[in-house]
Amino acid sequence: MSASDTYPDADRTGDGKAHFEVLDGLRGAAALLVVAFHIQGITVLFDAPRLLLPHAYLAVDFFFALSGFVVGYAYDDRWGTMTTRQFLVRRLIRLHPLVVLGAIVGLASYLGDPFAGDRQEASAALVVFAFLTALLALPSAPLPNRLGDSHPLNAPAWTLLQEYIGNIAYALVLRRLRTRALAGMAVIAAIISAVTALSLGSYDTGWGLANFWGAPVRLAYPFLIGLLIYRLHDRLPRFRVGFIPLSIVLALAFIAPVWPSSGAIKWNGVYQAACVLILFPAILVVGRHSAGGPSTLRLCKAAGRLSYPLYITHYPFVYLYMNWVVGKTGTAAATAAIAVSLFLFTILFATAAYRWWDLPLRSALQRKARGRGD
Known part of the structure; x- marks a missing residue:
């Protein structure tokens, strides 16, 4: 069954392939949930018992699973006419303009934060180095007041580095593997993933300099x-459930x-492993075959387009909010109002970033790549 069979009237890519609208919508829903998690969580420094969405960082693992599916769908049948260089150029064009914007916004957030006081005093060389590495989605030396993030100007960029690693692995190795070999690798990755979750009691790893080893572990299985x-x-199986x-x-x-843990068993790790290893793949299988009416598909389309710019640009504003919370003197109601306003602002900013940064830059880069034969 092709995507055209699932969505006969669906929006299509530049190559004529139909989008999986429900999966796009789920990506958007996950992005909105993770933004809410970051805004609320940073006020309590992500202390698990006080989080309203304590497992929302698993959205990253869900994104990785979606990425593996989408890359296979978009490129598996094109290798006879597409080189590795052309694939990598296309992926850079798709992903990197917003990485650059996230770095710029992160730098502005760090240098212009009116609430930070003296908590962000860092040498010019350290800040410049952090910015240059952010432009490449690479980790940097730590910056003051950034909670040990491996990408201190824009914390979510650590997942984009893993995304690039996954894409390179696909282009060089994974696309060539038979299905049985790919399944064998997935089983090995699942075992490593489960051991990690059961040992730590969660998948809360990979985002910082101290736990960066966990990043490829979280990437591999999804x-x-x-x-x-x-x-x-x-x-x-071809189950159809729907976006909502x-x-x-x-x-x-x-x-x-x-x-809680019980003796040597860390039940939180068991729960999160079940989400990553079983629930998210099941959602992917069901969502791949699900459809909806015109209104639902329009909602999914809008959410899908918003998901990446929202995810990769929101966190510098969350840093500002973190520093405001530290020095605030207002009531809990005022704090909640600011949090909701910030949530809505990040959506508006992501919409603007998509329309006036991402789309124009990608269009210009695509024209240039076609002119060079890429």
């Missing part, structure tokens, strides 16, 4: 299982309480 689900799509029910399932998974 990306591989997403690619495998695409390869096996004709042999998998699947979004509710995703939200409930993120809202669930932090699970």
